[in-house]
Amino acid sequence: MTRRETLIALSIVYAILTAKEDGRPARKPSLLRRVLRLFYMYWLSFRLVREDLFKPLRSVWIINEDSYKASFSAKKQIDKKNKAVLIPMGDMGYSGSTFFCTNDGAYLVKSVPRHFEHYFFKNEMLIPYADHMRVNRSSLLVRITNFLESTHKTIGTLLGLAPSHHIVMENILYGQDQGPKSKWESSDLKPTSYFFPERDIAGGALASQATKSKLADEFNDKIRLSEAQATEFQRQIENDTLLLANCNAVxxxxxxxxxxxxxAPTVESEPLIELEEAGDEPIPSVQLPFTPPNPPSWRTGVVSSDGREIYRASILDFFWAKHTIHAKAMTTLIRGYNLIDDQGPMSITTDSEEYRNRFLDMCKGLVEVQG
Structure with missing residues (x-):
C-alpha cells in the first residue's frame, strides 16, 4: 500500500469510528491546525454526510452498529507488515474512482471524485434514495451505508490527488475468498447499443486496450430462472429504474x-461476531452482511432454476444526472459530432427514460425462463 493509500484509508476509518452522532468529526481543530491542514496532501478530515438518513437505513437493513464499525476497526484490520486498515483495490472504473475493501470483505469504499457526481448525489439523489430503500427491502440498488465528504480544502483535493468524497457500500462479492475464485464470475453490464467513442471511432484503433477494457462488459450467456423468479426480478428492476429515471439519472x-x-459460500456457516458484555446487559451476537436473518435475495444469492448456479445482482453508479452542466456539455459535443458521423447518443447523453427502456430490455434479455 502506498503512502497516499495509507493516509486516505486512515482518514476514512477515523471518520467512521469516531464521528459524533450528527456525523461531524469528534474533535474541532484549533485555528492554527485549520490553517496548516490546507497544506495536507493526502490526510483528510471527513464528516459523515446525512448520518440522520444513513443510520436509520442501516437499522432497516439489520446492520448492527457495533458489527458495522468492527469491519473498520483498526484492532481487527491492521496487518502487522503493511499497517493496512483498508485493502486498496486500485482504479476499477472508467470514472477514475478508486476502491478500498474492508479486510472482512463486507464493505467497499469508493471515491466519487467528480464534482457534478457527488453534488448530484448529495443534493438531489440522497433523500429519494433513502426513501426508496426504506420501503423497498428487496431493491437491487446497491446499499450505500455512508457518504463521506472532506471538511476542508487541501492541496491534495485542489490538485485532484486526494478524493474529497467517498461512499461506503456493501460488497456483493462477499464470500469470494471462501472458495476458488475461478468459480465466481462478475460482469458490469450496460446497454451496449449506445455510441462509445473509444469503441466506435475508427473501429477502436484510437484507444488503447486498457481504456477499452474499462467499458461495459458483455454477458454472453443467460441467467436461468423460474417464471416466478424472472417476474420478480423484472418487477424490481422496473421499480428501481423508475426512481432513477425520475431523478434524471443515466x-x-x-x-x-x-x-x-x-x-458458493454456505450462508448458514458464516461466523457471528461475539461482542463483550456491557454492564449487566449482554449484547446479542451480531452478524455480517449476507447472513441470516436476511432471506435469500439478489444480494445474498438466488439459486438458478436448474440448481447449478447462484446469482447476485446490484444496480451501481447512479451518479450521472442528465441535467448537470457537465452532462449538458457532453450532449452538445456529441450532437456536434453526429453532424459529421451520425452514431446516435452515448449512454451519458441520452434521456433518462430512454436509457431506462434500453436498460430494462438488456435485463430482460439476460433471463432464460425454465419450467
Whole structure:
C-alpha cells in the first residue's frame, strides 16, 4: 500500500469510528491546525454526510452498529507488515474512482471524485434514495451505508490527488475468498447499443486496450430462472429504474455475479461476531452482511432454476444526472459530432427514460425462463 493509500484509508476509518452522532468529526481543530491542514496532501478530515438518513437505513437493513464499525476497526484490520486498515483495490472504473475493501470483505469504499457526481448525489439523489430503500427491502440498488465528504480544502483535493468524497457500500462479492475464485464470475453490464467513442471511432484503433477494457462488459450467456423468479426480478428492476429515471439519472449499470452452486459460500456457516458484555446487559451476537436473518435475495444469492448456479445482482453508479452542466456539455459535443458521423447518443447523453427502456430490455434479455 502506498503512502497516499495509507493516509486516505486512515482518514476514512477515523471518520467512521469516531464521528459524533450528527456525523461531524469528534474533535474541532484549533485555528492554527485549520490553517496548516490546507497544506495536507493526502490526510483528510471527513464528516459523515446525512448520518440522520444513513443510520436509520442501516437499522432497516439489520446492520448492527457495533458489527458495522468492527469491519473498520483498526484492532481487527491492521496487518502487522503493511499497517493496512483498508485493502486498496486500485482504479476499477472508467470514472477514475478508486476502491478500498474492508479486510472482512463486507464493505467497499469508493471515491466519487467528480464534482457534478457527488453534488448530484448529495443534493438531489440522497433523500429519494433513502426513501426508496426504506420501503423497498428487496431493491437491487446497491446499499450505500455512508457518504463521506472532506471538511476542508487541501492541496491534495485542489490538485485532484486526494478524493474529497467517498461512499461506503456493501460488497456483493462477499464470500469470494471462501472458495476458488475461478468459480465466481462478475460482469458490469450496460446497454451496449449506445455510441462509445473509444469503441466506435475508427473501429477502436484510437484507444488503447486498457481504456477499452474499462467499458461495459458483455454477458454472453443467460441467467436461468423460474417464471416466478424472472417476474420478480423484472418487477424490481422496473421499480428501481423508475426512481432513477425520475431523478434524471443515466449510465448506471447492473453488476451481475454468477457462482457455481458447488463452490458458493454456505450462508448458514458464516461466523457471528461475539461482542463483550456491557454492564449487566449482554449484547446479542451480531452478524455480517449476507447472513441470516436476511432471506435469500439478489444480494445474498438466488439459486438458478436448474440448481447449478447462484446469482447476485446490484444496480451501481447512479451518479450521472442528465441535467448537470457537465452532462449538458457532453450532449452538445456529441450532437456536434453526429453532424459529421451520425452514431446516435452515448449512454451519458441520452434521456433518462430512454436509457431506462434500453436498460430494462438488456435485463430482460439476460433471463432464460425454465419450467
Amino acid at each position: 449510465d448506471y449499470s447492473l453488476f451481475l455475479v454468477r457462482i457455481s452452486a458447488l463452490d
